[in-house]
Amino acid sequence: MPAPTSCGTPTSTSPYASAGSTRIWVGVPPTPSPSWSTSGRIDRPVNAVPARQGHGPATTSSTPTTTAGTRAKNLPRGCSSSSARCSMRWPMRPRELTVQGFRSYRRRTTFDLRGRRLVGVVGPIGAGKSTILDAVVFALYGKTPSFERDTRSLIHQLEDGCQVELLFEVDGQIWRAQRALRRKGQSQHRLERLAKDADDAEVLETVLQEKPVRQRVERLLGMSFDAFCRSVLLAQNRFAEFLKATPTDRNAVLKGVFGYERFDGALSAAKDRARRVELELDGIEREGSRLAEARARLAEARAEAGATSARHAGLDAARGRLDVLTQARDAALRDATEASARTAQLQATAGALPWAERLEEVADDARAAADAVRIAQEDVTVADEGKKVAQAELEAISERIGGHAAFQAFAALVEKLDHEARAVEQAAAAAAATAREAEAARAAANDLARAATKKREALDAATAVLEAAGPARTEAEAALHVTQHAEMAHELRRDLTAGEPCPVCDRVVERVPRAGAAPKVATADRALVKARTVETKARNTKEQAAAGAATALEQAAGGGERAEALAIQLVARQDAARDAEAALAATKSELVDRLGDGDPRALLDERQHELELAETAVRAASAAADAARTHLDTCRAHADEAGRGLATLANQLASAWGLLGQARPVGTAAADVRSSYVQLGETLVERLTEAAEAGDRAGAEAHAATEAVAAELAALDLPPDSDVARVVAAAAAAAAASAERVRTIEETLATGADLEARLVVATEARDVARRLVADLQPSRFLAYLLEEERAALADLGSVHLEELTHGAYRFSGDDAFHVLDMNAGAADRTADSLSGGETFLASLALALALAEMVARGGGRLDSFLLDEGFGSLDAEHLDRAMDGIGRLVAGDVDRLVVLVSHVEQMRQLMEDLIVLDKDVRTGETRVLSGAGPA
Known part of the structure; x- marks a missing residue:
């Protein structure tokens, strides 16, 4: 197989991939064979194990003898099964593993296992090492050794679901197992067979739902979940399960590993054949x-x-x-x-006709309604004439004294007269009041003018006093200055010496002045204070006089202006009083012209009453006319209703004539209805008689x-x-x-002529099928094969165990897999009596022997998943254990071995590593290395 690149290419697009997921590819080129040596004893062929006595040379026949109770013979231990056992079988080989939301793997993570043989998974506790192996088992069987029932516990604590996808090869075919769990809702299980290992591979076969997928995987791998966990997966704390298993559990593992489950199929087919022949x-x-x-x-x-x-x-x-x-x-x-x-039909027609009493009632009602309409029409005519007379009288009165519009104008004039009379009174009163105010304002203005003159005279006097006080204060200041200098000179004379410099001007004193009387500075100072006080008082007096004069002048000016304004207002109000009197006179003249002499309001009420009487008469006549017309409408409505009753009767009679096959119209007059009713009755009687006779x-x-x-x-x-x-x-x-x-x-x-011949043929076929069923019973042929395999496994396991322990231990010669302690005289020890290190080495020896037997016999045990157990070994035994594991992947065999361990020495001995770490805050797994070449 060509070596992959440092970053593997995904083989498919998982249906579980979600947006934003991070896909980490972990893949390395195929590692060369381990550097440690391989013991030559391991390379001997399986058929080199000594055969038991009684076995002859090997034969190619895989069919046991047909004699019940005799087990098959002539089968060497190296080829003890059927042709399927001795022929080449393709291994079950994982190619790619993808997890998301699975235990500590929250993000989408992909491990590319193509071309890899011995892979170590290292990292701190809780980094997700064992989870990789759990994911492989979960993808295949839908459960793990630790979570066989409560599988939802495998979901990451911060996620609502998880997805696991495993791409693997078995018997040369590419398969993809997909499983998804949800905390709420249905889980998804899917198994697909692909045309090739590529992204665009065609899906050739699809299996859905949990049970069908698990059953298909068991048929593909040839082993159940328990057998897988005892042979391919040696899980944490379960490494020694095969060593400590019961014979029945060991047989289940060996049957799956070597393909012996096909004998179960052969037995089932033989039983089916026997049942069909019996039928x-x-x-x-x-x-x-x-x-x-x-x-x-x-x-x-x-x-x-x-x-x-x-x-x-x-x-x-x-x-x-x-x-x-x-x-x-x-x-x-x-x-x-x-x-x-x-x-x-004739009886129904007769029954549908109205009763004669009903017909007469409708006719009488129509006649009475017509009479009422005629009388009501006459009443309307009389009421209309009365209304016309009342309206003529109203028009005459309106033409003589005017209508409502004229009376409204008269009323407005009367109101206007009253208003103008009040206006004349108010104008006269206002003019008198204004005259009084104007007279008072003139007197006040004269008083204010005289007061202003007095204030001006007081200001002039204060100004004269202030003008005289200024020079007196200046004279007092000069006198004080002279007195102060004289006092200074008097004081300085005491310090003067003829011929010495003056302390003030630094000039030489020629002679000392004579001593005079002491100056009176205090007297001059008091005189200055008095002069200043007089001046200040005079200034204050002047300021007060000026303010008083200004106020008096302002008040005098205001009083004059008010007197002048009141005089103007008086003239205006006198003019308004004259205008009001003129308007009152004009309104009185107009009312006399329209209503005559007398009280205008009484004349207006008298004529308005006359007009209202005429209008009342018109309204009464109109109401009478309306009532007569309403009564006429009521009578007409009743007449119409009576007419409709006659029309209904006419229609009923016409319909009855139609039912008799005669289209005969019926008038709506009462006479027409009566006549048609009589004729219809006679016709019905005649036809009823004819129908009864027929x-x-x-x-x-x-x-x-x-x-x-x-x-x-x-x-x-x-x-x-x-x-x-x-x-x-x-x-x-x-x-x-x-x-x-x-x-x-x-x-x-x-057709029963050949019955006898068919009976003979069927009887012979039944006998053959029964012999096959007897020969293929598990207690015979398959038990013999499994016994041979257990013995061969014990022999080859002893070789590995002796090598791992320097000859200190080997397995017992029987198939109980007890350990013989060679240092204690070959003491027989059960698996439960072994120490942890001894148990691990014994289990590893059996695993190595089983893998070697399968490889030589073409079995399907070409993947090993080993979890922990190495910590119980010292350095020497650890080297030996790794040397034995190295043989599993040595040579051309395409076998995958995945080791999970905390042991640092193992990490140093392995080249292809998947190094994991965990987030200390979230506990989420992080892949540190393994995405490129080792």
């Missing part, structure tokens, strides 16, 4: 019984055929006479039925014909109500059936 013999015996019975029934069948044929001939001859009588009877019955139907005649004819038919049927032993045609047909069918039974019996007797 055939039973059929032949039943056929013999049927032939004897047929010979006894032939004479009876021939007699029955003659009788049925004669019966059919007699009935067929009488059928013509019966047909004539039956036709006459049927015609008379039809006539009687038609007469009865006509009578019923029915009586037809009944008599039908009775006579029925009696004749009954007499003819009685002569043929048939009941009176028999269907002659059906009876004749039944007689013909009975005659044909009788003839067919005679023919069938004769054919049966003819």
